[in-house]
Structures are given as C-alpha cells and as structure tokens.
Amino acid sequence: MIRIILFGDSITAGYTDGYPSSKFSDMLKAKLGREDVYCFNRGLPNSTITVALERLQADVLTIEPNYVVPFFGLADARQKQSLPASTFAVALTKLVRQITPEKCLLITPGVVAKDSPVNVRLEEYAQATRQVASTTHCDLIPWHNHMAATPKKMLQADGIHYSTLAYDELTTMLATRFKQRLASFNMISSARQFMGKRQSHDNN
Template sequence: MTNLVLFGDSITASMTDGYPSPIFSNEIRKYFPNIEILNRGVPGDRTDLALSRIQADVLQSSPDIVTIFFGTNDVTDEGPDYQTFISNIKEMVTLIGIKKCILITPGITGTSLQTLYPNQKLSQYAQGIVALAKELNVTYYDWHSVAITYKSSDLLQVDDIHYSKKAYELLVQGLVPLIESKDKISMENKEKDLLENQ
C-alpha cells in the first residue's frame, strides 16, 4: 500500500472553526481509497520549525509520497526571510527525496490579514517554490495561481486564513493527477523490488 504524508501547517491540518479536522485527508481519500494517508499538519508551523520535526513526522514513516505545503506563516514578520524559506524547502526535498515530493505553493489570505500575511509576499514565495521545483525537477502544484482567480470569500473561512470546503475540493482536484502518477511509479517500484528479492 502506498503511504502518503501531508506535511504542512494549519491549512494541511484543515483547521475548521479553530480545530484540526479530517477534511483535507478525506477529500484525497475520495480519489485514493487504497492509499494510507498520514496528516502531519501542525497549526502555526513554518519551514524553519518544520525541519526540526521532519525526522519524526515524515521520514520515520517511510513515505512513498509527501506533499510539502508551507508559506502562509513563513511570510509573517516572525517567519524566515525569502532566501531562508527557499533553502528550507530545498532541504526538505533533499531529506525526503526528490522523486517522493509534491511541492504546493501557498494560497491566499483575506482582506483583514494583509498586514500580517500579505498576498504580495505569498505570491513571491509561491513563485520561488515554482522556480525551485523546476530547478530540482520536483513535482509541484501551483495552487497560488489557482487561488488568486477566486474571491477570498469563496476559498476562506470567516477568519480570512483557513480554508473552506470548496478550497480543499479545488486543491485536491489539482493534486489528484500528481498523486496518481507518483502512486503508479511507487507501485511499480515495489513490484520490481519484490521480483528482485525473490
């Protein structure tokens, strides 16, 4: 069975009305009922903090596929600067393995949060992830370019930061072909290993 780890912040944890929920995982499960999904989203997390838990939360479970979805908290004043953010993502990819990773660019925030979580900065961080993905030849989904085509009220809860059900549906629709392709490769590799070890 393919093992998928969702690595990220509160958006990966699917915070709904202030509490983590299974929305993100359940939406993926609709398309992939046979994949084991481990949600490793931590509210308030940033790339610098996430690196300290990557061993326990990601590598230890020997994942076949890992979605890396950070940026929303990284753009705050407490977060790492742009170059550090990109090098943190690069380190995650190196530790997990290029072939296993799917990078997801950060989405958008609503009007009331532009001072703390500016969309302008989220756009810059998103473009940086796309450039890094192309440079390293890592699979990526540019969720940011999809999110900016919608009104923030369509995608966000009233807190202007966490996602509505519609946002998760759209996000997962974009991830499905990427997970499918990685799942296929992972299954083929496992079969190959079994044959070689017989």
C-alpha cells in the same frame, strides 16, 4: 501499504471553525479510492518552514513514506518578521533534499483575504517554491495562481483558512497527480516481483 504524508501548517491540519480536522487527508484518501494508500496528516498550526525542519525526522522520516506533500508558507508569511523569500527557498530546498525530491510533491502557497499585506509575501513564497521545484527537479502543484483567481469563495470567514471548496479543488489536483504516480509505482512493483520470482526460479 503506500504511505503519503501531508506535511504543513494549519492549512494541512484542516483548520476549520477554530479547530484542526482531518478534512484534508480524508478528502485526498477518498479521491484516490485505494485501500492500499494511507494518508498521514502531519499538519501543525503555526508551523513555519524552520519548525518543519526541526520536526522532519520525528513526523515524517520515521514513517518511511513513499510520498510527501510539503505545504508551507502561510505561517511564515504571517510572522511579524517573516522570512525573506530567499531564506524560505533555502530552507525548503533543505527540506526537499532530506526527504529526497523524487518523493516530494510541492504546493505553491495559496492566498488570504485580498486586503491583507500577507499576500505580498505569499506571492514571493510561491515564486520561491516554483524555483525550488525547478532546481531540485521536484513535482509541483501550481495552487497559488489557481486560488488567487477566486479567493473569496476559497476562504473561511476568518479570511485565512480554507473553505471546503478549496480543499475539494486542492485534493482533486493532488489526486490527479498521485494517480499518475501510483500507476507508475504499481508497474515498478510488478516488475520487481516478476524479477524476484524469475531469479528464485533460476536459482532452483
């Protein structure tokens, strides 16, 4: 089984009409279309990057994932005293390195309603996430710019959480990237099986 963990805040938790749902992970699983892939949803409403580091071992590492999608920023940006982007970047870098960069697929945080000052901080976090991806050589989904192009239809009535359309477009982007990774994973697994059988034959 290939284990993919979606790790984030209320957006990852599929927060819809005031309640968490499995929408995000279910849609990704469906688009991958593989029975051997399991998508674990480890979204926690109001989970900041600091909280993420505290729950990383229990919620992510103990599962021994093949891939992890850390998706943070919204809860941090909405804090009364939000983290400076530089501090956010340091924490995200630590998170990526503990998971290992080759297992991570980062997403730049999206946007909220246009009139919200939270968007200023989200833009800063998006830039910080791009920098972390670059310095750690980690894969990245450029979601912030994509969502910012048409924010109204991407949001629920609360102006914060994602509409079904947003999840549909985000999971399409993730599925495209993961299909590339899974193809490589299959090739490596096949090669290892071949070498194992060959070594066993040679030993006999």
